[in-house]
Each structure stands twice: as structure tokens, then as C-alpha cells.
Amino acid sequence: MSERGDLLVVRDLVAGYGAAPVLHAVDLTVPAGTIAAVVGANGAGKTTLLRTISGVLRPQAGRIELAGEDLRGVPVERLVHRGMAHVPEGRGVIGELSVDENLRLGGLWRRDRADAARALDEVYQLFEPLARRRRHLGHQLSGGERQMLALGRALVGRPRLLLLDEPSLGLAPRVVARTMALLRQLRDGTGLTVLLVEQNVRSALSVADQGVVMSLGRVVTTAPATALRDDVDLRHAYLGF
Numbered sequence: 001m002s003e004r005g006d007l008l009v010v011r012d013l014v015a016g017y018g019a020a021p022v023l024h025a026v027d028l029t030v031p032a033g034t035i036a037a038v039v040g041a042n043g044a045g046k047t048t049l050l051r052t053i054s055g056v057l058r059p060q061a062g063r064i065e066l067a068g069e070d071l072r073g074v075p076v077e078r079l080v081h082r083g084m085a086h087v088p089e090g091r092g093v094i095g096e097l098s099v100d101e102n103l104r105l106g107g108l109w110r111r112d113r114a115d116a117a118r119a120l121d122e123v124y125q126l127f128e129p130l131a132r133r134r135r136h137l138g139h140q141l142s143g144g145e146r147q148m149l150a151l152g153r154a155l156v157g158r159p160r161l162l163l164l165d166e167p168s169l170g171l172a173p174r175v176v177a178r179t180m181a182l183l184r185q186l187r188d189g190t191g192l193t194v195l196l197v198e199q200n201v202r203s204a205l206s207v208a209d210q211g212v213v214m215s216l217g218r219v220v221t222t223a224p225a226t227a228l229r230d231d232v233d234l235r236h237a238y239l240g241f
């Protein structure tokens, strides 16, 4: 447990898409202000885990707690009020809306309009290319800019927990490196907690504090990211490098 406590606690989570579960008794703990990377082969259940935590999928069994609050029974649309933001695989940018409209969507639910406006300004400061393209439509952006937009939209809601699915997908290595550096900056600067799912194991473990290795719907190992990077046997067995 970190000094600031655990922000996300998952216990014995069972979930899937039909009768047969994809996740089997998954346990996971993410201390506040840290980055956890969930890695593992295709089909291990990483995306399913994020979808279940974010409320898109209903658990068949188990518990999910955010800052000590049991999320069972909290309607999915209220999870954002509790501080959860989910950037899904594919990013969910709306191509027909402008950059500005996409970003504002991230803060629409907030009652504190003045702070929502401040958060929007901060996102524009953080992502200067978005500030230059405020009026561009989502579909006119490059892959890297769409990634920024998806992240920025999540940040406008001032989340405590950011669930990030495959942020490096389709991006050039330089852009991936920039994204990972930004996550570190947000963690260190604002205390953001991140649960990151990545195929790009090297870059995920380079930014994460903790690595969570999944295989066939189970967590097989949880360890400091540096220890996972140095564990040759584990890398060969589960991570393919």
C-alpha cells in the first residue's frame, strides 16, 4: 500500500461476454498516484478487464473499489463523477465534431463550469497541437493528434483514475515515447493514477511503476515494472521478448 493508499482495488473479479467468463478471479491493486501496466498476449483479457472496471461490462462476481467505495450498484454514467475516465481502444474520438467540441464533451457532466473551463485551458496548454487545431474535425487529425484528443478529453473531466487501452496502437515510436512521457508528467505533476493496457510491453514497462501480467484471463504475476523488465524467463513465457 502506498502512503496515499490504494485508489483501485479489484478482488476476485469474474467477467466476460456470455455465460463463459473471460476473466477468472482477477485481483489487482493500484496505489494512488502510480501507473500500472497490464500486459500479456492477445486475448489474455486485458481489454475485458478495463471494460469491466469502467462499467461497460457488468461483473459476474467479485468487487471493484475506487478510493474505498464499492462500485457495485453505481450506475455506469455516475462512474465519471467518481473520478474514472476510460479511453477505449480506438480512442472514441468523434470524427464529425471539432477538436474543441470533442474536448468539451469530457467536461459536460461537471457542475463546476468554471473549473471545467480551467481544465480545458490546461489541456490546450498541455497539447499545443490541439490548440492550433481547435476548429479541425476529429477525422482530419493524424493518429497521434487523435490520441492526444482522446487523452485530453479524459483529462478535461479531471479524473483520479485514467483507464487507457492501447494508447500506442498505430502510432510512430516517437509519438509513443511522447505519450508515455506525458503519462509520467501527469502522474508526477497532478498525482494522476493510470491503469494502462498495452501491447507495446517495452514502452509500457518503461513508464509504469507496477506491471501486471495476464494470461488466459488470470493475473499470473504482479511486480515492480523494473523487475518484470529484468525477468528473462517471465518475459519469454508471457511477453514474447
Ligand SMILES: Nc1ncnc2c1ncn2[C@@H]1O[C@H](COP(=O)(O)OP(=O)(O)OP(=O)(O)O)[C@@H](O)[C@H]1O
Pocket (backbone or CB within 6 Å): 017, 022, 040, 041, 042, 043, 044, 045, 046, 047, 048, 049, 199
Ligand atoms: N465483444 C466480445 N464478445 C465476445 N468475446 C469477446 C469480445 N471481446 C473479446 N472477447 C473474447 O475475450 C477474450 C479476451 O479478449 P480481450 O480483448 O479482453 O483480450 P486482450 O488481452 O485485450 O487482447 P487484445 O490485445 O488482442 O485485445 C478473447 O478470447 C476474446 O475473443
